[in-house]
Amino acid sequence: MAIKVSAPQRATISPEAAAFLAATPSARIPSFLIPLLTSRRMALRFRRQYQNSEDKAEESLIARYDLRVKPATISGVPVLEITPAHITPELEDAVVFNVHGGGFFLGTARDRPSLLMAHELGVRVMSVDYELAPEAAFPVALDQCLAVYRGLVTQHDPRKIVGVSTSAGGTIQLGMMHKARAEGLPMVAALGLFTPGTDVSGAGDSPVANGNGRDRERTGMSLGFIRHYIGGADAHDPFVSPIYGNFHDTWPPSIMTTGTRDFNMSNSVRLNEKLTIAGVPTALHVSEGMWHGYNYEPDIPEAIRARSLVNNFLLAALRRL
């Protein structure tokens, strides 16, 4: 069974988005099956399947945009340096610090968001190949991203670094920024957060309203996989669920994009409110009818628009210097 899209819903999304939803299977999963379906063994199996299909999509983007992808190491952590064919004038020394998504157990540094970002923003991307759960639990990925960030701010003017992340990448990047600030590290010029996770405890309205058949992600399954990442930590620890941290006006200007179907939409709207109250320049962009991770579909008009709005926000921050 596919995700249900009725006529009034179809009227306000692109035909491309409607076709995507119509092709997205949506199976009701009995809750007693979730521990089984999200076991360590299943996580690894799901990862192989996922990466097989992502590999093709990623290679196609690399060819299409003539990107140069080079493995490197920063502070002992593997990263991927993605260089676009054309760099935006005056941004030769700027760098995007990317933390990929994939529910803490999927994906690589070569994720579609970083490839699209390199091309569309015209800025070099450094993307972290952090260790995934279940092999590595919290705080391994966070500390690896922090180590890379520590290296980046010694090599680059931090006002020329922007942080970008998708989904669970946002959870790690935001938690890491809390930790970086506690350590006295400088902040990035801006953050671009695509359908970010900010709370891994499962709390919120959208996990209930969207995560049970309206989104392509299911809250129960997502929480099942997340327990491998949380390990023995507390889901309400601000480094684990960054929404529970303190936000001051020293936090970098942030833009977040989510969709009305995103099972993590509440994660974005709660962060936006916290940042606004703290006096941080923030922009919340909600895309009508869009799902979790819609942002990295190369050719869906809503995704193109969302990336373009994020890129404008990041460019303005990089040019403020």
Place this chain on the structure above:
Amino acid sequence: MAIKVSAPQRATISPEAAAFLAATPSARIPSFLIPLLTSRRMALRFRRQYQNSEDKAEESLIARYDLRVKPATISGVPVLEITPAHITPELEDAVVFNVHGGGFFLGTARDRPSLLMAHELGVRVMSVDYELAPEAAFPVALDQCLAVYRGLVTQHDPRKIVGVSTSAGGTIQLGMMHKARAEGLPMVAALGLFTPGTDVSGAGDSPVANGNGRDRERTGMSLGFIRHYIGGADAHDPFVSPIYGNFHDTWPPSIMTTGTRDFNMSNSVRLNEKLTIAGVPTALHVSEGMWHGYNYEPDIPEAIRARSLVNNFLLAALRRL
């Protein structure tokens, strides 16, 4: 039966909001009953009931905040002038131009949003007592608001006028601004839109996802009443459904607040995207777990926060002069 709020949803809203939802009845209405329940006769009956309870709430706010409420006439249209006990320094000559909500068939110029706005913003409010449907169909209310606006901009520096509206008031105010711009009238300094309607055609994701039991408003009932307002007009006319109008960067800076349960949430997020693309300074504030019209609850923390964010946005615009 009350609106269902599960544990993960309760975790991210205030106890006051949870109590409100728990006390809000949510009856499933068979679609064949809707024409009957939204007939002209029922609209008038519902209006009496609604106004009885609103009268009490409004009188209590007037007493609580020591507001002065004075009927007047602008360009032959009845308005209410609401003067706060304390006017914000340097904003003695500023004015809030308020268009009340109520699905085009309910409410008066003395709506709670204008009373709260007068007190919390500390600015005089001029609120239009436009004629309601079913007695008066489109474009009567729009033209009455436009006539008042035409009068206001001759009496006041338009840079000292901010437009404020809730729900159907937003539909009228936004449509009216399209018409005012077409007439060459100056724009207001800013717009503050609370859970606005921007599309009365029923199109969108949230009317389906939220308007069938998650919100206190039901999409079917709302559309049933709206047909008295639309009359013989086209629901896709930009003066009827302002989302279908053209937005340029001459549009006033706008802030809109909605909630993740608002059956009109899509109306806000679609407007925010259109304005952002047009280059209009815009802010979208989505309140976690909030419903249509949550903004005028005097003591619910989420509503207080949303009003305060809107007021900050309007104050910044009024002080820009």
